[in-house]
Amino acid sequence: MINETMYGLGNEPSAIRELFAYGMARKAEIGEDAVFDYSIGNPSVPAPEKVRETILQLMEEDPVALHGYTPASGDPRVKQVIADYIAERYGVPATPGNLYLTAGAAAAIAISLAAITHPGDEVIVISPYFPEYKTWIDNAGCTIVEVSAAVPSFQIDTQAVADAITEKTAAIIINTPNNPVGAVYTAETLEALAAVLTAKEEELGHPIYLISDEPYREITYGAEVPYVPCLYPHTIVCYSYSKALSLPGERIGYIYVSDLMEDAAEVSCAVAGAGRALGYICAPALLQRVIAECIDLPSDVEAYAANRALLTEGLAALGYEYVEPDGAFYLWVRALEEDAQAFSDRAKEFELLLVPSDSFGVGGWVRLSYCIARDVIERSMPAFKALKESYEA
Numbered sequence: 001m002i003n004e005t006m007y008g009l010g011n012e013p014s015a016i017r018e019l020f021a022y023g024m025a026r027k028a029e030i031g032e033d034a035v036f037d038y039s040i041g042n043p044s045v046p047a048p049e050k051v052r053e054t055i056l057q058l059m060e061e062d063p064v065a066l067h068g069y070t071p072a073s074g075d076p077r078v079k080q081v082i083a084d085y086i087a088e089r090y091g092v093p094a095t096p097g098n099l100y101l102t103a104g105a106a107a108a109i110a111i112s113l114a115a116i117t118h119p120g121d122e123v124i125v126i127s128p129y130f131p132e133y134k135t136w137i138d139n140a141g142c143t144i145v146e147v148s149a150a151v152p153s154f155q156i157d158t159q160a161v162a163d164a165i166t167e168k169t170a171a172i173i174i175n176t177p178n179n180p181v182g183a184v185y186t187a188e189t190l191e192a193l194a195a196v197l198t199a200k201e202e203e204l205g206h207p208i209y210l211i212s213d214e215p216y217r218e219i220t221y222g223a224e225v226p227y228v229p230c231l232y233p234h235t236i237v238c239y240s241y242s243k244a245l246s247l248p249g250e251r252i253g254y255i256y257v258s259d260l261m262e263d264a265a266e267v268s269c270a271v272a273g274a275g276r277a278l279g280y281i282c283a284p285a286l287l288q289r290v291i292a293e294c295i296d297l298p299s300d301v302e303a304y305a306a307n308r309a310l311l312t313e314g315l316a317a318l319g320y321e322y323v324e325p326d327g328a329f330y331l332w333v334r335a336l337e338e339d340a341q342a343f344s345d346r347a348k349e350f351e352l353l354l355v356p357s358d359s360f361g362v363g364g365w366v367r368l369s370y371c372i373a374r375d376v377i378e379r380s381m382p383a384f385k386a387l388k389e390s391y392e393a
């Protein structure tokens, strides 16, 4: 007998992937240029040249060693490079024993949740949130507790977090810079969150781990992104090179259990155990080596910054309401009717693919992914105009 829950997950693609698949089919039908696809967050900037050069150089090495298994948590030399980088960049005492290399942030979050929760625990997320959090929390046997972000800033409503914490709260997941709203949490917000969590830990007598999901850390437009372990010791960083180096299909990232955590060794051991239990051992070996060589490459955010300006100026001129993004490459736009799915369906009639907000845990908005070719944004403006006019007729 197959597992019905897993069947359900397999049978129901995420709203984002469903729209992306629809877009592929629609492009095949009416032409690539006729569809304005704002569905998925696939970086439109190529990986840096040094990534290509490094792969070519690595190809000269002994293939048996190059393509062989690394230890389950990653190549010790690579872990040392990452630990040194974290220590130098953020001024924290980072050691390789607290790193676990993973196939992207997705695996990192699933492993972290399995490592620090028990079935029946509660995990807080800030809504709107990345939809897969629910899948991973459910799979850990835990209950998702949604806390609305503060409006209109979309920073964390720390009082609401405090109110949502119970004796069952094991963790909170935060994501900054944020998908889908583009908010970057300020030091003030994170300090207030740390104060709330610390006070609740004392009151409840058990740790509340903060999972900091950071695939967009490098994608910002001038905003500073504070390093969460500096502010709250019980932090587990889930980092990824998917967006930073435009390598989403290569699946490489890591878990970093803060060295400032008093029980870091135990938590890291549980992370290793969870990785083992879930079958997430030995992240792609070639990519581990690439990361060691390319760790300090800056992300190329110029194209995203230009897209962001073009899209926000265009939509503002048409009278759309949106949240000004400080990071990541998504725009959170108010739907022109309450039912976000109905609005997304209407947008499709104008060949605009906009992800409805429902799967992010809130109604009434759509997410536009603007890591796309600039000319798509330019050419889509008449469609946005026509969509708006269709509500005014």
Ligand code: PLP
Residues within 6 Å of the ligand: 041, 103, 104, 105, 106, 107, 130, 175, 179, 213, 215, 239, 240, 241, 242, 248, 253
């Ligand atoms: N978390 C957020 C907020 C994301 O947007 C994504 C991917 O888009 C992930 C995690 C997963 O990223 P990765 O490709 O590193 O698994």
